[in-house]
Amino acid sequence: MNGTVQGALGRLAVAVALLASGATGLAHAQDRVAKSNDPQTQTAVADYNAGNLGAALSEFHQAAVRGSRLAQFNYAMMLLNGEGTAVNVDEGKKWLRKAADANMSHAQYVYGKMYDDGEFVARDPVEAHRWFLKAAQQGHVQAQLALANQFLDGRGTERDNKQAFVWYKKAAQGGDMTAQYVTGSFYERGGDGVDRNLNVARAYYAAAAAQGDPAARLKYQQLSAQLRDQKEVKPQ
Structure with missing residues (x-):
């Protein structure tokens, strides 16, 4: 071999x-x-x-x-x-x-990943996107993350940050640590159809931190301090 x-x-x-x-x-x-x-x-x-x-x-x-x-x-x-x-x-x-x-959603995901990576077949991100979408629509978390990444990068589909957020959030709700962090960053900065909400961002960072993401833990601490400072500053 x-x-x-x-x-x-x-x-x-x-x-x-x-x-x-x-x-x-x-x-x-x-x-x-x-x-x-x-x-x-x-x-x-x-x-x-x-x-x-x-x-x-x-x-x-x-x-x-x-x-x-x-x-x-x-x-x-x-x-x-x-x-x-x-x-x-x-x-x-x-x-x-x-x-x-x-x-079978996992077979669809693995088949799509084969095309996304170009393993055993010629790399074809459009074909990968088609299979990721099928699996993601059935609730397959890794497929949802892969699909979100494609929308964010414009790989295999038109670049669409709003659609990327939709699928990152679904994957985050399914428990994916990376998607939780990225969803938190969307809420932290706002835009792309997402209303800025530091409390929600902190909650997603906390979820990722609980799974061992050190960057998410740092973000959670920073936002916690920022929200605490905002609360302590009262209008005169």
Whole structure:
């Protein structure tokens, strides 16, 4: 396997684990994202977590053929990562697309990220935007953040700070630390259709700080002091 492909697989693995909440193992991570009532998919998840990769691969494939979105996604990722088999990019992309077309939001996000990063495919921010939007509209937090970044940068779509704020705020409300910080900065400065509100800005900074963002903690402290000073200055 060449270095470029290894790098691509590594980044996809990170993307897959984003919603795992600390869970280990790709299949188990995705079971948290999109639960399946299909017995064979559940068996495949158990085999994957037990390290029985060959059995898991076969079971995911059988369930994927029957239409299980979770099985399609996990089968795709095992093929792309070369788990239990040799790397098979073409088949991996095919099954990932099936899961995305079946409206699995995390598959849509990962498929969009593939185009945004230019991994396994030619970089195409417009195509990435299309898939991020599909996933974001279903409430996928990482897709909402990715979409907001695209609107802010004008990548894959027209630059639109108002739309960027809409999606940053949704991602912030979904608990994303980066989006909480950026949403706080929108409220701190105002503009782009956002009314300046230091109290609301401080609340978003506090949320990000609680998740360990040192810059947000500093902003929270600064705004707290500023609001306290404003309160203490009374008109004569």
